[in-house]
Amino acid sequence: MVTPAAPPDLAVRVGTVSLKNPVLSASGTFGYGLEFAPFYDISRLGAVIVKGLSLLPSPGNAPQRIVETAAGMLNAIGLQNIGVERFVAEVAPRLEEAGAVFVANIYGRTVDEYEAVARRLSDLPALAAIELNASCPNVKEGGILFGSSPHGLSGLTRRVRAATAKPLWVKLSPNVADIGSMARSAEDAGADAVSLINTIVGMAVDHKTRRPRLANVTGGLSGPAIKPVALRMVWEACRAVKIPVIGIGGIQTAEDALEFLLVGAAAVQVGTANFRNPNACVEIIDGIRDFLVREKISRLEEYRGGLLS
Amino acid sequence: MVTPAAPPDLAVRVGTVSLKNPVLSASGTFGYGLEFAPFYDISRLGAVIVKGLSLLPSPGNAPQRIVETAAGMLNAIGLQNIGVERFVAEVAPRLEEAGAVFVANIYGRTVDEYEAVARRLSDLPALAAIELNASCPNVKEGGILFGSSPHGLSGLTRRVRAATAKPLWVKLSPNVADIGSMARSAEDAGADAVSLINTIVGMAVDHKTRRPRLANVTGGLSGPAIKPVALRMVWEACRAVKIPVIGIGGIQTAEDALEFLLVGAAAVQVGTANFRNPNACVEIIDGIRDFLVREKISRLEEYRGGLLS
Amino acid sequence: MPSKRPRFVGGKILRNTGHGIFYRMEVAVPDRVEFVPGQFAMVSGWPGNDPLLPRPLAIFRAGGARGTGTVEFVYKVVGRGTALLSGLHEGDPLSITLPLGHGFELGAADRAWWLVGGGVGFSTVFPAGAALSEGRGDFEMFLGARTRDQLPPREWIPGGNLPGRVHLCTDDGTAGYFGPVGDAVRERLDGLKASERGRLTILACGPREMLRGISESALARDVPMQVSLENHMACGFGVCWGCVTAVREGEKSAYRRVCKEGPVFDAREIVW
Amino acid sequence: MPSKRPRFVGGKILRNTGHGIFYRMEVAVPDRVEFVPGQFAMVSGWPGNDPLLPRPLAIFRAGGARGTGTVEFVYKVVGRGTALLSGLHEGDPLSITLPLGHGFELGAADRAWWLVGGGVGFSTVFPAGAALSEGRGDFEMFLGARTRDQLPPREWIPGGNLPGRVHLCTDDGTAGYFGPVGDAVRERLDGLKASERGRLTILACGPREMLRGISESALARDVPMQVSLENHMACGFGVCWGCVTAVREGEKSAYRRVCKEGPVFDAREIVW
Ligand SMILES: Cc1cc2nc3c(=O)[nH]c(=O)nc-3n(C[C@H](O)[C@H](O)[C@H](O)COP(=O)(O)OP(=O)(O)OC[C@H]3O[C@@H](n4cnc5c(N)ncnc54)[C@H](O)[C@@H]3O)c2cc1C
Ligand SMILES: Cc1cc2nc3c(=O)[nH]c(=O)nc-3n(C[C@H](O)[C@H](O)[C@H](O)COP(=O)(O)OP(=O)(O)OC[C@H]3O[C@@H](n4cnc5c(N)ncnc54)[C@H](O)[C@@H]3O)c2cc1C
Ligand SMILES: Cc1cc2nc3c(=O)[nH]c(=O)nc-3n(C[C@H](O)[C@H](O)[C@H](O)COP(=O)(O)O)c2cc1C
């Protein structure tokens, strides 16, 4: 008689945060999380990371905000959001009710604003972590100033670190020469984890009308097109720091997610893939489980970081 | 009676170099040029830019050297080449014979080597320009050291500038935080033009075998996937410098080429597109001409740099 | 159970045939589809990641029973995605998220309705016509196209066999009214008595310029109007904030999502 | 004029049908195709840029006349590109660069030939068999597969109807020789007289491990052998240097392009 094998253990830890699986929704591609309730039970995710929050509600950029590119897309949403107060009052309770582990992605135009948002969120007992968006390319003040030099990044991180007791994840910009040193700055300044990559700055124009396709002229490139760049940067960051690295960029399938885990990511975030397939995140979770079963690996931790050379 | 309109004038100037049209083949994707003779008359191109040349022949990296990615590919050829002596002796005369305008792309492990290659090529009367590859991500010494900081780049450019009287084009790496300041360094150090982008560093792994797909682990990403990033960087470089900017990255069609010309590029280079369609370059030339005819534009120069906002 | 909650389903093409410049595609889906006229679907049906994003298409018709549904789309080839769709064969798979967005509000039965479709915009208003037909609502159709061949086939038009119900308009005068459909609407509006105008609601879908023009005519005459807008979309279900359009909000304006708060908006709200 | 210079042509699919695990595709091209057995084509036939690169496929057969050529490929679905090819229909367009690479050297007519194909590798050696058949060359076939169903259809095999000419081998013993085709070749080699070995040349295509094994057996017995290698390719015509394999060059080794100096190499040269 063959006893059925126990299902593989997908649990991961991102610093002090324990997650039932390594699949998180990427900020800005998952609304406030509740929009996915018609499709599946969002408590199935490792965590839900909500749309970037600012101190005050923000109207965002003028349309056109998105353009499709080869195997990718550019966006220049400009961080349209309801502001931290409405999030705390209206959204957080419903996420808690839904049983979701959730993380707030934050940004500010100034360091003071970052601090204020972080402080306001610290009161939420159910919030698992704060992800500091030090890298939005689409608002002039959206952190790119802080996110493109090790010095700016460590200053920002230190201040926000001091403002909250919540685990602090710092989201890195790929628009830098050396991602490893950026990751180290965040680590040195007290980040509990780094997540990367945010979008790569890109542009699209219409050769007939002779105009930029985005009202904002430039936007952030995401999707499968950027996966090779993201994977390389995640691998470099994993070698540069001791804190956990969360891998993001072009993940569409379980195989993609496994690649990031293989090079050392503690967890992954799924962004643009949610648009074409609202079930992408749960299909990825199921696919990782199936892979571990097929390969007879009982714990994801045995696989993670196991790149051979 | 309608007199047929004169065919539009596609001629462009890259500094002192006059080209019959703006379409050049990108280094490393066009062999030594002669390989394309079965497909078309290579004298039809604005210019042929040959595979990167080093002082001595170079064996290149171990296979696997290429991997396909979403709408792109990674390569880690490692600059396998026949060396500058054989190029001068065997290839250059045949390119001249074929009537091709040709440019040599060069790299060295040290500044001395760069200088020596440039000097050796300066004797070739038919050589139109030297393109300094300050940015190959696939050989440790291939310029990435010089190409990732404004300081390194200007030092290298200055030295090579002094070593040759040929027009000097400096090819920039996209793996930097601020492409504008890199372009300015090259300009200040005496470059006659900058060309960009080279490939973006990326990586691919096999989640089953748990190994990198490239023997070199990382490689350079090219193809349509990078076009939005390339276009943005070319646009930024055009605003940063007065010298001509040559646009490269993901150009597959006449429309793509027109986009780069629209944001201000003096000319474009076509790389990866040659692989899927050996006739890509001439189809792009024809496509640009057809567009100008349709839009009743008599000279490409009237269109170039005409981005509206 | 049939449900109006959006779902992501795998479909299989039953028919995909050309009719003049339009294609009509019928797709088998796992369950009955219920929808409000004006709602749409996000459709993708090609392997690989280029094109990457699904395409929004109005739900033209839908039905079926428990465990076996069908949905129909009508589309025009304008670019890569629609060209790929047009090349699909019977039996090919399709991924569909539906039903999406806020549709037309058909409200009280005693009203009169004008349904205006410009170009392929008819595909969004015909389902409203079909619903009104069922309820024996009092409606007329205004359909605009560049030329005769670009009008929808007569048999697709709800009430298309009833005299006086359908007003065709062509820019080149090859069929019906000679001129833009907006002009036809405005002229007819001016011919109405105040009491007739009081009962009237206009529903419209088509090029933004057409909608703006008609909405000016309608609002100036106090005729309520609902417009179905288009915009580039990444998700189609409200999570990317990519598809916004500016709407009036008191004194100010704000960006609302075409895919969620729209595609159908009260014409008074729109900042054109 | 028919030419062996490589060309980039637009083709139109005439037939694309499954035969067990293999597909055979016939394509109409603008002109007669002449090729050397072992030469290949770079094929792409999908819209969009994902997959990006064309796929190398051996030219299985080709012909035609001035202004109307045909070319045939035999392939197995192993990944995205071949899956896309298998879904193409009659009339669909295909982009092809051909003929490419250095093929088999069939040389003197008085030699005996063994043609060895492992897996779908038969598609590369069959054209050599067909050429030898025409010249009434003295050849035998060794074909290896995992199991019976994965052998090529009998009617595709050059000389397949001649007794004693074809040696089938299966890993699971369901047809012919029970074991790897390399073992069968080695055993037969050992059974040959020195004079027979002296006349023999082996041509082989298949998995690298198989080729390495057979080449050891052959070279140890002084039997010349030509191997057709595979590697990932971007261009297929010698300009990207992506497809190299290590070959001996005097005391040292160097990287040669599989698409240009190969795919067919003298087995003595290869650094396995
Ligand atoms: C709610 C809604 C309902 C629609 N219903 C229909 C319908 O029933 N029948 C029909 O033929 N068309 C309809 N459209 C328009 C249809 O979505 C576009 O024609 C289609 O997306 C074009 O895709 P493409 O790849 O062929 O064109 P491309 O120009 O190659 O597309 C490039 C990108 O732009 C987007 N895009 C281009 N034009 C439009 C547009 N007009 N609206 C939205 N996105 C666009 C594409 O989705 C894609 O992301 C609808 C649009 C919306 C928003
Ligand atoms: C000279 C030559 C002749 C060939 N002739 C035939 C033939 O007649 N019939 C046949 O079925 N196959 C043949 N092959 C193998 C065929 O090219 C691969 O099976 C095919 O490229 C796989 O593509 P895919 O997209 O289905 O697989 P994927 O694994 O999805 O392809 C990913 C990438 O890897 C490359 N790749 C994967 N496997 C191979 C391989 N074995 N060789 C080269 N590139 C590979 C692909 O071209 C693509 O760039 C030949 C290969 C070469 C080099
Ligand atoms: C439409 C859109 C909106 C985004 N908004 C945010 C945001 O608010 N905050 C943030 O940190 N990242 C934002 N991102 C970046 C994603 O979280 C992610 O880092 C990036 O898209 C790369 O992952 P992907 O390729 O899986 O999409 C956004 C991305 C997209 C496509």
Ligand SMILES: Cc1cc2nc3c(=O)[nH]c(=O)nc-3n(C[C@H](O)[C@H](O)[C@H](O)COP(=O)(O)O)c2cc1C
């Ligand atoms: C296979 C390959 C080899 C290359 N070799 C060189 C080289 O030798 N020197 C160089 O400056 N750039 C080299 N490049 C970079 C290209 O010239 C070009 O900058 C880059 O590929 C982006 O353009 P594309 O997207 O059109 O390919 C190489 C690119 C590829 C794909």
Ligand code: FES
């Ligand atoms: S398309 Fe994503 S919010 Fe509307």
Ligand code: FES
């Ligand atoms: S595939 Fe490009 S050189 Fe061989």
